[in-house]
Amino acid sequence: MNIYFTSGQVSKLFNISKQTLIFYDKIGLIKPDHIDPNTLYRYYSIEQFFYLYLILALKTSGIELKNIHNYLNEHSIPTTIDLLSSQIRTLNHKIAELETAKNTLxxxxxxxxxxxxxxxxxxxxxxxxxxxxxxxxxxxxxxxxxxxxxxxxxxxxxxxxxxxxxxxxxxxxxxxxxxxxxxxxxxxxxxxxxxxxxxxxxxxxxxxxxxxxxxxxxxxxxxxxxxxxxxxxxxxxxxxxxxxxxxxxxxxxxxxxxxxxxxxxxxx
The missing domain is CATH 3.20.80.10 (Regulatory factor, effector binding domain)
Structure with missing residues (x-):
């Protein structure tokens, strides 16, 4: 038996807005598992929590949503290695730029x-x-x-x-x-x-x-x-x-x- 949570409950649990969940649905990143046809309430299953955690963690690491979307469509160890390696290179470049800016100041x-x-x-x-x-x-x-x-x-x-x-x-x-x-x-x-x-x-x-x-x-x-x-x-x-x-x-x-x-x- 699936356990469902409303979009309001999910937004509180993950400290994000309902608008963020709606936007993620719109771009196909993560969609509600069920929408009540009568009330149009949006429900997410507890099995989706893992993917939402993953999306938010990757986003916090600076990875663009379009890259996260592509990654979730091909979610495997090789694509995980590629994604993380690419972001590490991006972050190293940004760190170098910030160090230069700090030294200048x-x-x-x-x-x-x-x-x-x-x-x-x-x-x-x-x-x-x-x-x-x-x-x-x-x-x-x-x-x-x-x-x-x-x-x-x-x-x-x-x-x-x-x-x-x-x-x-x-x-x-x-x-x-x-x-x-x-x-x-x-x-x-x-x-x-x-x-x-x-x-x-x-x-x-x-x-x-x-x-x-x-x-x-x-x-x-x-x-x-x-x-x-x-x-x-x-x-x-x-x-x-x-x-x-x-x-x-x-x-x-x-x-x-x-x-x-x-x-x-x-x-x-």
Missing amino acids: DQTLKQIEYGIRLKENNPYYFKYFEEQYLYTFPIDKTDITKDFSLTFSKLANKYIGDYSTMKWNYGCIVSLKPTGEFNNRELFIVLDKPDHTLPLIKRPSGEYLCTFHKGKYDTISETIQKLLDYAEQNCFTILGYVYEHQLINSFMTDDCNEFITEISIGVE
Whole structure:
């Protein structure tokens, strides 16, 4: 003798809505074992509980309903192995994406905290940088935004594409003429690892002379010049580019007076 439960009883037992059961019936995933012709009440047999448990467990594991439907139509050990193996690969990919996202947010939080602490430092200091690979992009001549947001959006679209791994670690690189005058400025993002399909600039590891600029970028050239003057006064030879690393920018605050940019140059 079969034991039957109404859709209301089943929904309470499995903590799902009646609408979910109706939807599962509509797509052919699991249908009522019996529908009363007079009352139209929908009844499920206790033998169906196993399949409903299985459906909900697979769905909770992230498996799509259409794949569950196909699996139940060919329910066997080989198809179970195939289904679980496929989902494990999918979950591993998602875990890797989430780890990347978490690491990016961790680094950004540390970057903000470092930028806040910089305001308490001496105006000039030395800092060691590990080797970095920078993907550079010319600043758009029409970019009049307060922190080159227009150029960054183009760079991000070209490199990041779907924004699945948002790059907060960016800034500007400034080349100098032999006379010490500013020559060219380009936007850069710091890559986690070199991508030799892109136009890259390698920033050598070593000690860099640094300072920081607080506030709007329209006066950052004055801060850079002060750093260059300080290097000259202390008989340092300037090596390579000037790096402007935006630690706190419009991603973090609307108040451009709170922007913090670390400026660094290689010296010997």
